[in-house]
Amino acid sequence: MTATAEAPTKAGEVPSFDVTLRIQRMDPDGTPDHPAGEEYWEEFTLTMHGTDRVLDALHKIKWDVDGSLAFRRSCAHGVCGSDAMRINAKNRLACKTLLKDLNPKRPITIEPIKGLPVEKDLIVDMEPFFASYREIMPFLMTSGPTPERERLQSPEERARFDDTTKCIMCAACTTSCPVFWTDGQYFGPQAIVGAHRFIFDSRDEGEWDRLEILNDKAGVWKCRTAFNCTEACPRGIEVTKAISEVKKALNTGAV
Amino acid sequence: MSTADATTPVVEPLRPIRSGRSRNHAEQWSWLFMRGSGVLLLVLIFTHLFINLFSGDGVNQIDFAFVAGKWASPVWKIWDFVMLVLAMIHGGNGMRLLINDYARETWMRKTLKTLLTACVATIVVLGSLVIFTFDPCPLDASGDLLPGVPTFCEDVR
Structure with missing residues (x-):
């Protein structure tokens, strides 16, 4: 554990880095620190890999750090369209955005998509x-009558x-x-x-x-x-x- | 009332979030007008600027006599009138769109639009009056020039 900084990278190993996520949160029931409905920012610092997406970081927070974080995702592969969020002030899918493409040296801001009422954290009323x-x-x-075969098209x-x-x-x-x-x-x-x-x-x-x-x-x-x-x-x-x-x-x- | 009513939940039909349909394609005409008047205004304004500020003696030529000379010709009277009307309606319509976007309350929208219409109408009426009733050399009742008129009026007579 002592010499991690000097440890040579093994062949095929994915490099890891520390990244800070700055997430806009809102709990409709309130928390001990924040009244119900208040929007506030919370930062999480994680060690992630070069192959990880923003969604993997959110999973890590939800599963290992703070289980109260709420966000939507279904397929996690850019097909279902559940996890659109405002990442570094641009709307993107968390499952299609690699952390390393967002300059992980600076905190990555994550907000719910704008213009729709927020229900909790990153979940909005669609x-x-x-x-x-x-x-x-x-x-x-x-x-007219329904044809007996497909409707053809060039x-x-x-x-x-x-x-x-x-x-x-x-x-x-x-x-x-x-x-x-x-x-x-x-x-x-x-x-x-x-x-x-x-x-x-x-x-x-x-x-x-x-x-x-x-x-x-x-x-x-x-x-x-x-x-x-x-x-x-x-x-x-x-x-x-x-x-x-x-x-x-x-x-x-x-x- | 069948027995099914007691157990089947009543599904409220989902209401559309918008109330009322458009008035006679008003927004389409507004959109087309903005494009048409925009192109026309480009020609009108830049010709106006060129004639007034570049041609001849440039910006130094503008005085009462220069304006009087321009408005002696009906071409420039109509030119300035069209420019005035188009610019006011084009700008007023743009402001209307902004009010629609940003004024949330109905009373606020109505107040701002009333004010806007009043401003546009007042400026168009005043501007048209100036253009069409302009007389650089007004005469008094006896047919002589009024005191204080520009010196070139002597030559015009």
Whole structure:
């Protein structure tokens, strides 16, 4: 134990380092030090490895240091979209962000995503976000009898909305949008991405129903092309571009 | 009432979070107007700045006579009028969007928007009055120049 600093790194060994996590916390029931509902910062210093992600650090805190820390995660592999949080002031998935990419020499700040009510620590109430998604009717709308086989589509027709099918509904885009922060009535980027996926689908016939909804005063016209959503999306969806395509469809009347 | 009602929990239908749909594509027209007027204002304002500040003697040429000379031509009267109206509506609409974003309370939104509309209307009316009733050489009842008019009025007569 004495000579750890000089100990040579074995071949194949992953280097380890100390990292400080500065986490914004809130307990609705209160703690001995903090009244109910108060938001405060708490720092944890951990020894982590170069292959560890922010989620691994959060696990280490929850499992070994402070079991009261609350955060969401399900698959832990960037597919379910449960663990979006504000890491060093940018919305990211904790399971897709390596600690070593965040400059571990300085404290790493972790906050819940902004614009949605915090329930506890890093958990927010996602209901307003899901309500917006429901409003744009995210399901196939067709007329006429159901065909006996698949509804066919050419690769070109598919390519038009391919980008927006990648959405995992993590809310990183919507909660990075400055318009959504100030006006919770705005549908938000994710709902527009969800609508885009059906509006530009050649098999769907409900495009004008959705476009009318997005023509609302809380709809696409609230977008100021800040590009925060495009930057935040962990799936690399070009969100602002999708929103502009919806605007263009409304202005030209052609889908 | 069937017996199932006693055991089946009543699921409240989820209400949409937004109240009311848009008024006649108002926001779409607002968005299109901002783009159109923005492009037009770029041309109007930069031509205005070039004529007033660069061409001829530059910034030193601006005095009462220079303005009077410009407004003797209907082109510049209409130019300045269009610039005034577009700039006020463009800026006013931008302020309206900011008020919508940041004023949370309904009474605050209504108060600010009323004030904004009053300001825009007052400035447009006053500006138009100046442009269209401007007379550099006003005459008195007998047809002579009023005292204090610029010297060039003698030549114009």
